[in-house]
Amino acid sequence: MRRRYRHIEDFMLHPTEVQSQLLSKLLSKASSTEWGSKYQFSKLKTYNDFRSSVPLQNYESLQAHIDRIRQGEQNVLWPTEIKWFAKSSGTTSAKSKFLPVSQEAIEENHFKGGRDLLSFFCNNVDETKMFSGYSLRLGGSTTFNSTNHETYYGDLSAVLIENLPFWVEMRSTPNQAIALMDEWETKIEKIVDSTIKQNVTSFFGVPSWMLVLCRRVLEKTGAENLLEVWPNLELYAHGGVSFTPYRKQFEELIPKPDFKYLETYNASEGFFAIQDSFDADGMLLMLNNGIFYEFIPMNEYKGLESRAIPIWEVEKDVNYAMVITTNAGLWRYVIGDTVKFTSIAPYRIAITGRTKLFINAFGEELIIDNAEKAVQEACLKTDAEVREFTAAPFYMAGSDSGAHEWIIEFSRRPKSLEDFETILDDSLRALNSDYEAKRHKNMALKAPIVHEAKQELFHHWLKQKGKLGGQHKVPRLANDRDLIEELLELNR
Incomplete structure (x- = not known):
């Protein structure tokens, strides 16, 4: 050698x-x-x-x-x-x-x-x-x-x-x-x-x-x-x-x-x-x-x-x-x-x-196309409308598996937020084989954690950053927690 x-x-x-x-x-x-x-x-x-x-x-x-x-x-x-x-x-x-x-x-x-x-x-x-x-x-x-x-x-x-x-x-x-x-x-x-x-x-x-x-x-x-x-x-x-x-x-x-x-x-x-x-x-x-x-x-x-x-x-x-x-x-x-x-x-x-935007904290290689299609499917099946969303990895304490943490702002709330979460998870499994493998029996990745955002949360965040306007968008996926921590703080 x-x-x-x-x-x-x-x-x-x-x-x-x-x-x-x-x-x-x-x-x-x-x-x-x-x-x-x-x-x-x-x-x-x-x-x-x-x-x-x-x-x-x-x-x-x-x-x-x-x-x-x-x-x-x-x-x-x-x-x-x-x-x-x-x-x-x-x-x-x-x-x-x-x-x-x-x-x-x-x-x-x-x-x-x-x-x-x-x-x-x-x-x-x-x-x-x-x-x-x-x-x-x-x-x-x-x-x-x-x-x-x-x-x-x-x-x-x-x-x-x-x-x-x-x-x-x-x-x-x-x-x-x-x-x-x-x-x-x-x-x-x-x-x-x-x-x-x-x-x-x-x-x-x-x-x-x-x-x-x-x-x-x-x-x-x-x-x-x-x-x-x-x-x-x-x-x-x-x-x-x-x-x-x-x-x-x-x-x-x-x-x-x-x-x-x-x-x-x-x-x-x-x-x-x-x-x-x-x-x-x-x-x-x-x-x-x-x-x-x-x-x-x-x-x-x-x-x-x-x-x-x-x-x-x-x-x-x-x-x-x-x-x-x-x-x-x-x-x-x-x-x-x-x-x-x-x-x-x-x-x-x-x-x-x-x-492209992605999450790959646990080897799941989740791309923005997967996320958008899964949200669309969950909206269709729960009669909901989503205005904005973002997701990031969540690292559990101790020996527990990780998860994806979502903040979703609805323009029309789903009939059941629990059903929305389940359909979102199931759709991601169907769209992405690596996500599906990591979710197997919660061994490396647990079910998504979904927070309902206050109305205009993402607007306020963009305004705070001086990014209001058509050319500025909230990233819908991030492989770190910087953005989601800021949004969670605003959402309190």
């Missing part, structure tokens, strides 16, 4: 050359695909050729092509066989997205990113015994494609677990049969039972679910903290949601001054970035792991009509929408995340949010 660091230093020192060579390699490999023929990849010699010839894409624009691949067609977007799809939360037109995962993406992006993470850890820790124990992984499940039993889909973590090499599987826990179970309550119990007697030295997983597991370990064992169960814990590699609200809870669960945390940026579309040192400001963008990066300044963002720039033109502290071209056939794909560069020598990024 320490020797591996020399390969990482190469792209840190020569980012432009590494990214340019990678783009040429991707275009050459896919030149005979349907997509490559359409956009004449074989004639594209420079980045400017690529940018001017290939339009920006999103899931909606690629969905028809991806659906064909899921039905068994090949050589559409990528030349090698694609039989795995990472299931992610939906878009405005679908409950779930199914993102192609090629064998190259598994080996050269996701697994390589995992090895790079371990390399960073080993280069920052003089003496480690992590490899003498087990890594506890907390992933999703896979399933057969309902229309074609030669392709499979599941959470990205489950897809990777299915494809792990034997030498990684030997040092991972729980075993694959438990790790891929799809009933979460049973799965958590099985993981606890199978790991509490093992020498677990590291964790990998989303913080909200990892907390559920860790608290169940303490309940089952009667231990005061996790070190009483696993005394050799050294590392928690986390990602998926902001770690800030969870850090204090994990520090209480693992009261060890030299315990290490490393943040990762590992999405269904690819493994993008890793915190390369414990005190680094931001995560190192991995430039040689099969992904070519472009960025759209958010002050110029116009959706798929935007103009993107390559990494060698970015600046620090500018908010960018990220665009990726991958070794799984996502070409100039706008993933919806926004980042800023905390450093450009080397290139380090921090996630700043989404191109």
